Amino acid sequence: xxxxxxxxxxxxxxxxxxxxxxxxxxxxxxxxxxxxxxxxxxxxxxxxxxxxxxxxxxxxxxxxxxxxxxxxxxxxxxxxxxxxxxxxxxxxxxxxxxxxxxxxxxxxxxxxxxxxxxxxxxxxxxxxxxxxxxxxxxxxxxxxxxxxxxxxxxxxxxxxxxxxxxxxxxxxxxxxxxxxxxxxxxxxxxxxxxxxxxxxxxxxxxxxxxxxxxxxxxxxxxxxxxxxxxxxxxxxxxxxxxxxxxxxxxxxxxxxxxxxxxxxxxxxxxxxxxxxxxxxxxxxxxxxxxxxxxxxxxxxxxxxxxxxxxx
Ligand code: AMP
Ligand code: MG
Numbered sequence: 659x660x661x662x663x664x665x666x667x668x669x670x671x672x673x674x675x676x677x678x679x680x681x682x683x684x685x686x687x688x689x690x691x692x693x694x695x696x697x698x699x700x701x702x703x704x705x706x707x708x709x710x711x712x713x714x715x716x717x718x719x720x721x722x723x724x725x726x727x728x729x730x731x732x733x734x735x736x737x738x739x740x741x742x743x744x745x746x747x748x749x750x751x752x753x754x755x756x757x758x759x760x761x762x763x764x765x766x767x768x769x770x771x772x773x774x775x776x777x778x779x780x781x782x783x784x785x786x787x788x789x790x791x792x793x794x795x796x797x798x799x800x801x802x803x804x805x806x807x808x809x810x811x812x813x814x815x816x817x818x819x820x821x822x823x824x825x826x827x828x829x830x831x832x833x834x835x836x837x838x839x840x841x842x843x844x845x846x847x848x849x850x851x852x853x854x855x856x857x858x859x860x861x862x863x864x865x866x867x868x869x870x871x872x873x874x875x876x877x878x879x880x881x882x883x884x885x886x887x888x889x890x891x892x893x894x895x896x897x898x899x900x901x902x903x904x905x906x907x908x909x910x911x912x913x914x915x916x917x918x919x920x921x922x923x924x925x926x927x928x929x930x931x932x933x934x935x936x937x938x939x940x941x942x943x944x945x946x947x948x949x950x951x952x953x954x955x956x957x958x959x960x961x962x963x964x965x966x967x968x969x
Contacts, residue, residue: 684825690794896946
C-alpha cells in the first residue's frame with residue numbers, strides 16, 4: 659500500500675524495518691526495495707521478491723559518511739569522493755570492515771561493500787531513524803524497468819509489499835554511478851548521473867573503466883545482466899515507428915512520447931523509465947527510441963538502453 663510521507667507514516671516504515679519487513683522507499687535516483695542490511699533473512703526476502711540472482715550484491719544505504727565508515731574501509735581517495743558527492747547519486751565500493759555487521763548476502767559473499775548516501779530527505783530520515791544501513795536495490799522485479807514513482811512500485815509488487823512511502827517522482831530517474839575505490843585507484847563499475855569527468859576533477863587523476871574480462875579488474879556482477887527491459891522489444895537509434903509500434907522521441911520530433919522536446923538530457927533521464935513503462939502499457943509490437951547524445955548523463959542513459967534493447 660502507498661503511504662504519504664507524514665512523520666507518522668515514516669515512523670511506521672521505520673518500525674517495519676525494525677521488525678524485519680521490507681519497505682518501498684523513495685530516493686532521488688529510483689525507488690528502492692529496502693530492508694535491514696545486517697539481517698540475512700531480511701536480505702533473502704529482497705532477493706526472493708525481486709527474483710534477483712544472489713550473485714548480484716546490493717547497495718547499503720547510509721545517512722552520512724560516519725555511518726558508511728563503520729562498515730567500509732575508506733582510503734583517503736574514497737573519503738574525498740564521499741565528501742564531494744554525498745549525499746548524491748554516487749555509490750562507492752570499498753573493502754568491507756572486518757567483523758562488519760553487514761550480512762554476507764548483502765555483499766553476495768564479496769570482500770567488498772557498496773555504500774551510498776542518498777540525496778533525499780525522506781530516505782535519509784528513514785535510514786537515520788532505523789539507525790543502520792538499509793540494503794535497497796531498485797524496487798522492481800529483476801530485469802524489469804526501474805520504478806520512478808510509488809505507483810510503479812505498487813504495480814511491480816502489489817500486495818506482496820505492505821508499505822510504500824510516496825516521495826513523488828524521482829528527480830534523477832536513473833540508478834547511481836558506481837565506482838570501486840582501492841587506495842587511490844578508482845574504477846567505474848556503472849555509468850550514472852555523475853560523470854567520469856566530474857570524478858576525475860575531484861581526484862585529480864584518471865578513472866579506470868571496469869573490464870569484465872580482466873581477472874584483476876574489480877568484480878561487478880551487475881554489469882553482466884540483461885537489464886531494465888520492458889515486455890515489448892526495444893530498438894535504439896530510431897526516427898520512426900511502423901503500425902503497432904511506439905516511438906519515444908528526443909528533441910524536436912513529433913511523437914506521442916518525447917523524453918525531452920528541448921533535448922535536455924537531465925529531463926530525458928528523469929523521464930526515461932516512466933515513458934518506457936507508458937509505452938509498454940500500450941502493448942506495442944515494439945518500442946523504438948530516438949538517438950540520445952552520449953555526453954554527460956547521456957552516457958548513463960545509453961548504457962541502460964543498450965542493456966534493455968534487443969540484441
Ligand atoms: P542495483 O541494486 O540494481 O542498483 O545494483 C547495484 C549495483 O552495484 C550492481 O551493478 C551491483 O553489481 C553493484 N555492486 C553492489 N555491491 C558491489 C560490490 N561489493 N562490488 C561490486 N559491485 C557491486
Ligand atoms: Mg535495479
